Structure formats: structure tokens, C-alpha cells
Amino acid sequence: MYDAIVIGAGPAGLQAALTLGRMHRSTLLLDSGEYRNGTVLHMHNMVGEDGAPPVEFRATARAELAAYADVEVRDTGATGISGSTEAFQVALADGSTVDGRRVILATGVADDLPAVPGLHDLWGTLAFSCPFCDGHEHAGKAIGILGAAPRAEHLIGLLGRFVGDITVFPVDEAFADEDVRGLESKGARVSSTPVVSVEKDTEGVRIRTDDGERVVAGIFVAAGSMRQRAPFAADLGLAMLESGSIEIDEFGRTSIPGVFAAGDLAHRASLPGPMASVLLAAAAGQLAAVGIIQSLA
Template identity: 35%
Template sequence: MQNDVIVVGGSYAGMAAALQLIRARRTVLVIDAGLRRNRFASHSHGFLGQDGMDPAEIAASARAQLMAYPTLTWVDGRAEAAGGVKDAFAVTTADGAQHEGRRLLFAVGVTDQLPEIEGMAERWGRSIFHCPYCHGYELERGRIGVIATGPMSVHQAQLIPEWGEVTFFTNGALALDDAARADLKSRAVTIEETPVRRIEGHADVLLADGRTLSFAGLFTASRNAPATPIAGTLGCEIDETPFGTQIRTDATKETTVPGAFACGDVARTPHSVSLAVADGAWAGAQLHRSLVF
């Protein structure tokens, strides 16, 4: 069977796109490996109508709503390869099955490449975050640490004082010029240049000189990359951004391969659930138009 659209990735952006298409009575196959980016977080914030909800519950409810439509098929599995051309694409899953579609949509999400600091990975999404709009309010204007990963971290340190008293750990990731130092000082940001040794407890930063500084939460700017290379192997161009790499798309969310589209975190910055849903909804409508016109 040839589907109208194969959606690779069934998280928020992919499901939002699929919803537009199945409501246009198009046949849609969603292939999902089940690894949502925010699977480590227990609460999702900043998404209108779902503020404070468990993100797993949001995803499960959305999937149940999609499954009520007869033209949707859902495959739990990992898409390993994609080939073909517009109107004749094929996606192969890890079990060897091949699925055909007239259009492709990559909504595979991204991986977060964190600083190599002991104790950081296991606290990611729990007491260490990237988005203050998603998690800053719950820190109750307490002490917040920002751990630098590069020049973009200065912007993070400038913004986060809106949510609490900030200490900026440069951690050897950048050299601050006089202008940046003056700006951070004007925002009451404490600059700490002693290297970070590891993270302990809830959000305790152990420094190389033996000091331990405790915080309500920590922020860092992870570097992102597509969660799977499948779009690149099809031939889609990948762009370098200040945040990492992402799939290049035009205003309609079409990639550089005709008939293949991309949306969500893998195709835009900045990242949040609400922005991913909006991007997916737009991509779904544009995919439908490409089938009509």
C-alpha cells in the first residue's frame, strides 16, 4: 500500500502534522521509535491548555486522538533508511519492513549533546534544563546556575536573571570581553571562572578548587543534532546553526529533496513543545497542499 504521507517521528511535531493530514482524509503512516526528547521531564510547562501536565500523558492523549481516525496507521519502530523520489518514497524500518509513500515528513527530533561534566546527564530534564520559559518559574526565584558551552551561553546568562539570582560558570568554554562582563554585572550576574568538576545532589556544583555551590536549578545550552541521520542519507541538506545542526527547510517546511518535508526541533530553533506543535501543524497543512496542487 502506498500512503499519501509517511511521518518519521511520532512526537509532538509529527503528531500535529499527521492530524492536519488525516483530517483532510489523507492516508498517513507514522513510524515512531518512542524516544521523546522530553521523556526525562515529569512536567511540561508553557504549552497552553496543558501547563504542568506530564509530557508522557500529553503524548499518549494525542496519539489516542489520532488513532480515532481511520486513515492513520501507526508503527512502533525505528526508521533505518529512506529512499526514492517525490511520489515514490520508501522507508525501511529496523525489522526489515518497507513502507511506501508519496511524501515524507521528518519529525525525528534532536539529541542533546551536553557538556562532559560528571553528573549532568542523569539530571538533564530534572534539575538541569535548557529552556527558562519551560522550567524557570518552578525555581521560585531561587539561586540558578548557568554552565557555559560556548558564546551563545552569554545570552542565556543575560536572560535567566528574570527567574532568579544567577551565577554564570564560564567553565573554559568562552572568554568574556569587557563589554560582556559589564553587561552581566549590570544584571547582577555573578561570574565564576573556576572549572566545574561535577554535579552532585539536586543541583550542587562542585568546583575544581573544592568549593560546592548549591542551586535551585541549573541551565546549560546543549548542542543539538538530528536524532537520526535518516534525512541526511536521503540527501537533505543539513545546516549548521549556533545551536548545532538541523535539517534545512523552506517556508513551507520542504527540505532540499522535493517531496520530503521536516518539522519540529529538527528543523527550527528555538525549541519547546508549543513551538514544535505549531511547526508540525503548519507542515501538515503544507504537505496537504503539495498533494493537492
């Protein structure tokens, strides 16, 4: 019987395991090998690690956890959760089961990209969603934004101060006249036809439409969405927010006693949505671990 089972080994899960280990709470960390930033070459906006490869960040964290006898790491995912506080049972992908008094969900979210040929191949290297994570690298450079109009306007407001030319490309169908006027009023160019495909170019990204093509340094995706990477929130019947995220309090507590959540998959109701940030995910993992330690005491 572990004091805590942490499902997910991204920044939130790694930090939660570290905090629990430092307080000598028996902890099992499950690492499925799936990460939201798995294709990203360099992470940014993380003090002390700005520009570091995420794979090195995870390796360093794993090495640090090895120094704590109370933390066990298994390279397998979870397939199901049953039971209740003080007696949770977690089924593992390797066919075994483990028991824990508390559970932290840190499985993160998955990004659902628009069906644009070539986009998946560029995701995390030349195609991005977060201006805080990847905007600075495009200072003074031409960029493209792939619809939708409201989110595109938000990105223009954040990026327009320091990037070069911005061209917004609709996805699936052309923008309405009202949307075009709104985007142009923000200083962006607007393609009259939807994007057909994107591909890597020597100068960045080549974006093709039915009436031409344009090469930009990188693209930001405004038309994508995100979803829970794992089914546990639905399986457990956790309270959810309109953003599609798990509702938590300040210490990561969910609507079910003993189940905590941390990282991109959860946020407080006072916030409009989760913020994609390694630093904030790690902080959320630490708070959830503190919440568990308090509850166990």
C-alpha cells in the same frame, strides 16, 4: 502506498498525523520511542497543557489518533529512506519496508551535553536549557549556569529579571578575564574554576569545583549543543542551515520535492535557529501536513 509517512512521534509528528488523518489521507506514523523531552517530568509554556507530563501528552495524542481510520501507528523507527516523490521507500527498524508518496521528517534533535559528571542524570529534571520552558519555576531562587560565556550572557538577560542569585560556572577551563567582566556586568557571580561535578541535593543541585561547592535550585546549560537525532538529512543530501537544522519553507518543504520536515530539526532561513517549544513543534507539524495535502491535491 501511503499518502504520507511521518517519521517521529513527538509533538510535530503527532500533530502532522492528526491533520493528515482529518483530511482522510492514508498516513503511517512511526514512533521509535525516542523523544527530546523523554526525561522531562512536566512540560511548560503550552496553552491548555501547561505543567502536563509529556508522557501523558503523547498518550492522549495517540488515543486521539486511534479514532482516525486513515492513520496507522507503528512502534518502530526508520533506518533509511530512498526513492523520490510519489515513490518513497522507508526501511524500518523491524526489517520491513513501506512505501509512501510523501515523507515528513519529525525525528527532532538530540542534546549533546558537556562532559560534566552527573549532568546526564539531572537532565530534564534539575538541569535545563530553555528559559521559556523552565525559568518560571525558578523565580526568586538561586540558579547556576554552566558556560559558555556568550550563551550564558543571553540566559542571564532572560532569567535575571526574576530568578535569585545567578552563578556562572565555566566548563573545561576558566573564563577569560574579558568574559568574566561581561558576565559580572550582567549581575552574575562567576566561578574562578570549572565545574567538576553536579549531583542532586535536598535543596536542588550541588555544584562542585576545585575550590568549593555551591547549592542552587537548578542549573541551566549554556555549553551544550544539539544535533540531528537521525541521519536522514545527511543521507538525503537536504539543504542545511548554519544552525545545523534542515532548511524549510513556510510549509515545511525541504530542498527535495516530496520530503517535508517539522519540529526542532528544521526552521526557515529567516530565523536564527529552532526554538525548543512543544507548541511550535506541533504548529510546524500541522503546516507540514497542510503542505503535503496541498501538494497531493
